[in-house]
Amino acid sequence: MLTLLRTASVVFAASIAIAARAPAARADSSITITLNQAGSDLATYLHLSVDQLKQNEEDKFNSLFQTANLPALLSAFASTTAIADRGLGVDYGVIGTPLMIGVVANGAVPTDSSLSSTDSRVIGGFVFNFGAMLGANLGRWGAPKWTLYANGFYETAGYKDLQGDLTTGGIHAQYRALEGTRGRVRWIGLDVTTGLELAKWTISTKRDQLQINFKVANMMGDTEELTYNSMGVMNVEADATTIPLEVSTGISLDDLFVIYGGGGLDLTFATSTIDVNLDGDLLIQSNQQNVGHATVTASGQASPGTASVHALAGIKLEVPHANIYVQGIATPSDEGLAFGVRATF
Numbered sequence: 001m002l003t004l005l006r007t008a009s010v011v012f013a014a015s016i017a018i019a020a021r022a023p024a025a026r027a028d029s030s031i032t033i034t035l036n037q038a039g040s041d042l043a044t045y046l047h048l049s050v051d052q053l054k055q056n057e058e059d060k061f062n063s064l065f066q067t068a069n070l071p072a073l074l075s076a077f078a079s080t081t082a083i084a085d086r087g088l089g090v091d092y093g094v095i096g097t098p099l100m101i102g103v104v105a106n107g108a109v110p111t112d113s114s115l116s117s118t119d120s121r122v123i124g125g126f127v128f129n130f131g132a133m134l135g136a137n138l139g140r141w142g143a144p145k146w147t148l149y150a151n152g153f154y155e156t157a158g159y160k161d162l163q164g165d166l167t168t169g170g171i172h173a174q175y176r177a178l179e180g181t182r183g184r185v186r187w188i189g190l191d192v193t194t195g196l197e198l199a200k201w202t203i204s205t206k207r208d209q210l211q212i213n214f215k216v217a218n219m220m221g222d223t224e225e226l227t228y229n230s231m232g233v234m235n236v237e238a239d240a241t242t243i244p245l246e247v248s249t250g251i252s253l254d255d256l257f258v259i260y261g262g263g264g265l266d267l268t269f270a271t272s273t274i275d276v277n278l279d280g281d282l283l284i285q286s287n288q289q290n291v292g293h294a295t296v297t298a299s300g301q302a303s304p305g306t307a308s309v310h311a312l313a314g315i316k317l318e319v320p321h322a323n324i325y326v327q328g329i330a331t332p333s334d335e336g337l338a339f340g341v342r343a344t345f
Contacts, residue, residue: 025071027300029276031061039291042284046218053216057226057282057294060214067298070274074236074302076333078272081201082240082304083108083334084129085168086266087312087327089151089195091342093188093250093258094174095318097139102342104131108334127201129168130155133342145176149195162234163206170197180252188258190249197242204235210278213285228294230280240270248312261313266331268308273301308332321345 033054035043043053066073088104106129133151137144152169172195180189212228246264253259276298282291314327327338 025074025300025302027070027074027274027298027302029065029067029070029298029300030296031058031067032295033057033061033282033292034294035282035292036290038284038289039282042216042224042291046216046222046224047220048218056216057292060216061228061294061296064212064214065276065296065298070298070300071302074238074272074274074300075304077201077236078238078240078270078302079268079304079308079331079333080108080127081199081238081272082197082242082266082268082270083310083329083331083336084127084166084201085131085151085170085197085199086242086244086310086331086336087329088129088131088168088338088340089133089135089149089170089197090172090174090193091135091147091149091323092191092193092248092262092312092314092327093252093260093316094137094147094176094191095188095252095255095258096344097137097144098135098344099137100133100135100323100342100344102133102135102340104133104338104340105129106131106336106338108336127166129153129166131168135342147174147176148172149174162203162210164201164203166202167200168198171195177247184254186252188250188252188260190247191262192245192247193264194243194245197240197244199240199242200238202235202237205233208232210234225285226291227283227285227288228280229283230278230294230296232278232280233275234278235275236272237274238270238272240268242266242268242270244310246310246312256318258316258318259314260316261311263309263311266308266310267306268304269306271301271303273299275299304333314338 043050108127131151131153135149138146149172154167174193177192178190180187210230215223217223244266248262250260278296310331312329316323316325323342329336
């Protein structure tokens, strides 16, 4: 489902031909490594010069913190933050005039390789979001074409040895632009949905400490596992405000199953920043021998493009006073899968 949705979102992006350029990014970083006598002995053991071992370690730190790729990293981090709340507060294919209360779980992962979650990187881009929502069709008040929604949640959302906080919320209005047909198998009509979605994601060091394990190696394949015991600050933060405009439709099977899909344009105003100032010793993991010292600093800010698109599809089971659904969503840079339950009245 997600592969098809991502393909659809990319095709849709090309078809509307929106050329939205991201604001200029800025990034600065430095890595300073010094080795003691034990570090020089380690270089001899690995058949490397001291400068070669220092360069080996510096290359590892560049890979771990992606210091050469900070603008792309920060832009992808902001994009993933924005999709954490995309479509979570809305019921697609409303049948009848229900009031609804629901909960949803959503996992979002970037397709950008700069945020892939690997052991060789300190920061990964997978975000898992829970949410609570309220919705009301206004048929009881004489406006059955309109349904209003509100959603929000706060949770801890850390990664590896980093602590994290994720706050999401949104309000949406949905209008039934075209009424559907009648019958056991029927078209449910065409809905237009817009609103305001907010998301804030922060990842930072716990108690100003961060421990990182990595390997150094020579050309012959000899390796040694090291630990960087650092003190200081590492903070990555993203804020995203999105205004979606989407259309959706689907079919109902006996008013029991609803299969729906749609897509739309997103105006996202997102910014991601990084602040790293770490200082600590380098230790051999096997015996905890100190071989040197490292200082890592980095700062930067970046934003993804303002205009993007998304595609969504899902299936919903309608039972008395409840519905259960699975929904996939994709943008050109991110994919998400949600599972939710709503009580209807």
